[in-house]
Amino acid sequence: MGIKASLSKVFAWFVNRQLNTMRTNALALQQKNFSHLVHQAKNTAFGIDHNFAAINNYEDFKKQVPVRDYEELRPYIERVVNGEENVTWPGKPAYLAKTSGTTSGVKYIPISKESMPEHIKAARNALLSYIHETGKADFVDGKMIFLQGSPVLAEKHGIQTGRLSGIVAHHVPGYLQKNRLPSYQTNCIEDWEEKVDAIVEETKNEDMRLISGIPPWCQMYFDRLSAISGGKKIKDIFPNFKLYVHGGVNYQPYRARMEESIGFGIDSIETYPASEGFIAFQDSQKEKGLLLMVDAGIFYEFIPSDEYFNENPTRINLKDVDLDKNYALILNTSAGLWGYSIGDTVKFVSKDPYKIVVSGRIKHYISAFGEHVIGEEVEQALLSVAAEEGIDIIEFTVAPQVAPEGGQLPYHEWFIEFGTEPKDMVAFALKVDKALQQKNIYYFDLIEGNILQPLIVRSLKKDAFINYMRSQGKLGGQNKVPRLSNDRKIADELSGYIV
Template sequence: MKSKLLKPYASIVRRQVRSVAARAVDAQRDIREDLVRSARHTAFGRDHDFAAIRSYDDFKARVPLVDYEAFKGYADRTRDGEKDVSWLGRPKYFAKTSGTTSGVKYIPLTRQSIPNHFGTARNALFNYYAETGRGKWLDGKMIFLSGSPEMGDTNGIPTGRLSGIVNHQVPAWLRTNQLPSYATNCIEDWETKLERIVDETIGADMRLISGIPPWVQMYYERLLARSGKSTILELFPNLEMFVYGGVNFEPYRQSLERLVGGRIPSVETYPASEGFIAFQDSQTEEGLLLNADSGIFFEFVPAGEIFDAAPTRLSLGEVSTGVNYAIILNTNAGLWGYNIGDTVEFVSLRPYRLRVTGRIKHFISAFGEHVIGKEVEAAMRAVADRHRVEVTEFTVAPQVSPPEGGLPYHEWFVEFAKPPADAAAFARELDAAMVEQNIYYQDLIAGNVLRPLVLRPTAPGAFRDYMKSQGKLGGQNKVPRLSNDRGIADQLAQF
């Protein structure tokens, strides 16, 4: 009955989504003005003369670009219980995430920002229903592979993982469809939790499955091992929808579709603790629709300038397609000029659709090549398709001083579900694909500064074992596609 009752609502949501997309630039201007007006009497607003801001140029002149470490002074004051620091009042929640140099990060979620997180997820699902007419996922069970919903306490403010916080926002009418149980979701150890999830879902009428692809893959493998079935569709014949985010799905597609027994319609999302940025609004068009009217004013900095003293800052109406941008957030949770570390590229301006291309800190430029995530994923996808191999996971790192001597190289650690028949040919074609992807890499290879890449197949389960050794198995954790040092590579070498 739910699918029939909610079909008119899905149509309303889709009309709203399309209306916002058509006026995205105006919506962004209105949000910027509203954010500045609302926060002018906060400590941050007074410190940065919000009262004098009349234009975007004024805004850029007063609001610096920061990461969490640079914003930490305001964040710590908020965490310590002070009111009206960077947003009015105190946060409703803190989303707790791992930092880099600062350790744990406490990202505020306010009464005003909560609708951005849950409302956008709802819009993505109902927009899909209205576009495709497929809504039977509402009539069966749904699973969201996520972190624990248990909350800690930070000076009276509930604190936990974003996925756990969002779990508390699920409306009562949907909770009857939701799996796993609250008790199972609270289990911290991923492997123990996964076994319980299998217990609770193996006999259920699963219609929608959501999670980060590598952990969904692990879930599928456990289900098939336990049930003795050949495919997930044998076990869940009514499975209608896969929702994912956090990583590029393409490197996992072949393995997941083999496990499922076919292609399941999917919706890609782009959530972060700092805000829900974009979601897939079309099953026929490329890219994710920017969430242009949901309490976030976006800025975009050409990725090559992000560490400059005075980088170019662009509002939405000034961006171009095909340019790699660092994405900057200003939010109704009190984040200002905040660099979340992601890079994006617009694939369309009418409407504004983008794709995530990587992380500012996840690149290889040991020799000036500046290889990014989009390039290694595109190269791997093309060669894997030609060789009909399945890749479970991979990461790339520079080998500057090879222990065997000779020229340095890029080292690719790859876990294959279905390995290539000719590994040497696979490596040669992968290197050729990288030459096509990155002109600087091409110059280094042609100039004998680098030798062609070296392929290091890992043992089955190597990446899971590595993540477990780091205490990052399951949940929203993922392996970086590439890094400019040997931290991950040297750990993986033991596998």
């Protein structure tokens, strides 16, 4: 074991003590965050507009600050983007993270000098938690790769602007820089496919031990590595590769194929980073859920997801959450986001400490007939049947077919790219439909009442989703295909890829 690995174990022990303090004082830390955030922003334009000076507690805050999504906060954020100071947080942000919203077009999320270090600290602590629990630290002595966006930053009115992963690349600790790949030059390549090929060439003979990135794009990297090495498994190309770090999408639909490519069931760490803040990370290989970062300059609020679109939904803070209930996640941050609906839904799997799983997107659902099917339900229904049948799923998405031809009953249409196809597609679809009925009582009632017919599966050609994303100019980086939509926009595009 090298000196870096040895030292990392000592550092991991120290950081775990800090995390234990956080774990056992979550509610007090959230209250401290709340008071600090409101005090710091009381003299900003937003703070004055919302009478922060009169806010003494959470009930006051809810009366003064409504829940808003990006579009509703846009008038304030545009002032920030245009260079105005003291709009939602003191001064100007250190960065603007550029993201592609599904409904808002390009979004600019402020990152302040106070919030930026929290991104780095949480990512670091995710790795150190793994080292502390498992005792495995050898990966620190080898090469690490982070599949991410370009670190080249633009400037808007004196503020550095770019993708979050590109911004973070400028803050990687010095002790990791020599171990880190790809090179800066390769990382700056904008075309994703050209970039992956360059990364393959740059890493194929290196001692890769940790790989990080969104699962579908890591899979593309693995496929190209395997292709140039005569079909070798990743474990034979990188014999010391022992840890995979992922976030952005649920890993489960990709796990079987990823591990088939790698050649064994690799340890993995799930993270929940967003441009708005680093929200949670997996702190244990033994326990379910992601540890909520309660002391990272974010005050969290939650709305039961089934009330989200109500006129006056229930709005609570951390102390009032229940286990196994879906909540829309609302953020108030040290970068100046207030009552901000990030668009994700989460579910608590523990309150001692507070741990969550990301269950879906509040606007990614199907409710064309009142069924309100969510991402978690379709993923679990499909994966349970696929595992039982030994079927390999590469990627999928679901949309409603409201007006089928020939007077048929409407249905949910599933577009699936298979690694291995079911022998009997109709029987497979019926099994998935039954599984979904068991998870969603409203869907069950619609099937039983002959309002909907059972779902229909469309098998897509090889690389259909990659080709679709390429056609949309969204190949690579942090881009991903929504699991389900309440309209036909994606479905109509994918219809051209049906087998």
